[in-house]
Amino acid sequence: EAGVTQFPSHSVIEKGQTVTLRCDPISGHDNLYWYRRVMGKEIKFLLHFVKESKQDESGMPNNRFLAERTGGTYSTLKVQPAELEDSGVYFCASSQLNPRQDTQYFGPGTRLTVL
Amino acid sequence: LAKTTQPISMDSYEGQEVNITCSHNNIATNDYITWYQQFPSQGPRFIIQGYKTKVTNEVASLFIPADRKSSTLSLPRVSLSDTAVYYCLVGDAWAGNNRKLIWGLGTSLAVNP
Numbered sequence: 001e002a003g004v005t006q007f008p009s010h011s012v013i014e015k016g017q018t019v020t021l022r023c024d025p026i027s028g029h030d031n032l033y034w035y036r037r038v039m040g041k042e043i044k045f046l047l048h049f050v051k052e053s054k055q056d057e058s059g060m061p062n063n064r065f066l067a068e069r070t071g072g073t074y075s076t077l078k079v080q081p082a083e084l085e086d087s088g089v090y091f092c093a094s095s096q097l098n099p100r101q102d103t104q105y106f107g108p109g110t111r112l113t114v115l
Numbered sequence: 116l117a118k119t120t121q122p123i124s125m126d127s128y129e130g131q132e133v134n135i136t137c138s139h140n141n142i143a144t145n146d147y148i149t150w151y152q153q154f155p156s157q158g159p160r161f162i163i164q165g166y167k168t169k170v171t172n173e174v175a176s177l178f179i180p181a182d183r184k185s186s187t188l189s190l191p192r193v194s195l196s197d198t199a200v201y202y203c204l205v206g207d208a209w210a211g212n213n214r215k216l217i218w219g220l221g222t223s224l225a226v227n228p
Contacts, residue, residue, distance in 0.1 A: 043218040091159070108156070
């Protein structure tokens with residue numbers, strides 16, 4: 001079974017540009033999460049999809065970040081326009097719906113560098 | 116969600132047993148305890164999860180005392196490939212489908228030859 005995949009693995013852009021990150025969850029996983037780790041800090045929750053619906057987006061930093069999950073399969077996270085402080089590693093995780101204990105499976109992450 | 120405290124780093128040698136203790140003094144009745152492992156340039160990987168007493172799988176054991184205010188991840192006979200960051204997390208089993216994970220800085224384990 002394929003795991004969670006993320007694309008690209010690395011992205012280097014200039015301040016003000018737009019970047020779109022993609023996450024393909026494990027097939028059949030309705031829960032999809034985005035997390036981010038800024039260098040030297042803890043991994044932070046960004047948002048959570050259940051199928052195509054946003055369940056919790058309390059961790060999204062500001063309105064420059066837009067996440068979508070059309071059709072309830074893969075998800076994209078767009079940063080527009082990118083700022084220096086957006087640099088970090090963006091992780092995506094997926095899990096099955098409604099188990100009593102939630103095991104999240106993580107992708108390898110996308111390392112974003114904003115210059 | 117309960118906050119967790121772990122040692123920043125630990126050192127060990129190949130073949131030794133490693134125990135990493137995590138404090139979660141404010142753990143709630145609903146909370147369960149989960150440990151993740153992360154290698155450089157990879158995403159976190161689930162290791163083990165438990166609510167109370169002892170849980171064992173093919174990778175590790177998790178010891179949880181009766182008061183549940185701490186937990187200990189035990190890695191038997193570590194090898195160089197166990198060098199990684201280990202995270203202890205506490206989550207609400209009754210949170211419905213809102214299972215966002217709250218992370219600390221983890222424990223950086225270095226296994227030496």
